[in-house]
Amino acid sequence: MAFTITSAIPVSAKLALLKGEMLAANTYKIGLFCANADLTVTYSATAPSTNTYTALTTATDELPTAGGYTANGKTLATYQTKADGTTACLDWDTDPAWTSATFVTAGAFLYNSTSGQILATFDFGGDKSVTAGTFSIVFPAYDASNALIRLT
Numbered sequence: 001m002a003f004t005i006t007s008a009i010p011v012s013a014k015l016a017l018l019k020g021e022m023l024a025a026n027t028y029k030i031g032l033f034c035a036n037a038d039l040t041v042t043y044s045a046t047a048p049s050t051n052t053y054t055a056l057t058t059a060t061d062e063l064p065t066a067g068g069y070t071a072n073g074k075t076l077a078t079y080q081t082k083a084d085g086t087t088a089c090l091d092w093d094t095d096p097a098w099t100s101a102t103f104v105t106a107g108a109f110l111y112n113s114t115s116g117q118i119l120a121t122f123d124f125g126g127d128k129s130v131t132a133g134t135f136s137i138v139f140p141a142y143d144a145s146n147a148l149i150r151l152t
Helices: 011-018 053-058
Strands: 028-034 079-084 087-092 097-112 118-136 149-151
Touching: 011 118
Parallel strands: none
Antiparallel strands: 028 097, 079 087, 087 149, 097 118
16 A cells, blocks of 8 residues: 655645634644655545544654654744735744654644644655754745745
């Protein structure tokens, strides 16, 4: 069976944004998926109850605490929004990094740790490994064409 991670923003996260549930005062984190995470089975684009951090960890799709990674992911700093032309952009100014790391991952998930809502999943396009080094995720430019989350 092939394992699949899809880069996407679940419908439930879009609804949370429209309902005003994504507040700057909340805590946001980014975590890493196991190399064999299968999100086609565990998560639904339309069922909010399955798009939570609890559902993700129950399915053991997150890397375990080991090898420089700590379950629950890294806290992101400085929630920021802006309008760039006719596009609304949401981003954080922190590029997360795991130091002294030894693990294999195939993707990441962004979530609101205050509510547990998964906001986005990211496919790395294959397994990425690090051995006794630093694993970094570099967020794209904070503009209408590239921001991590954008509404057009």
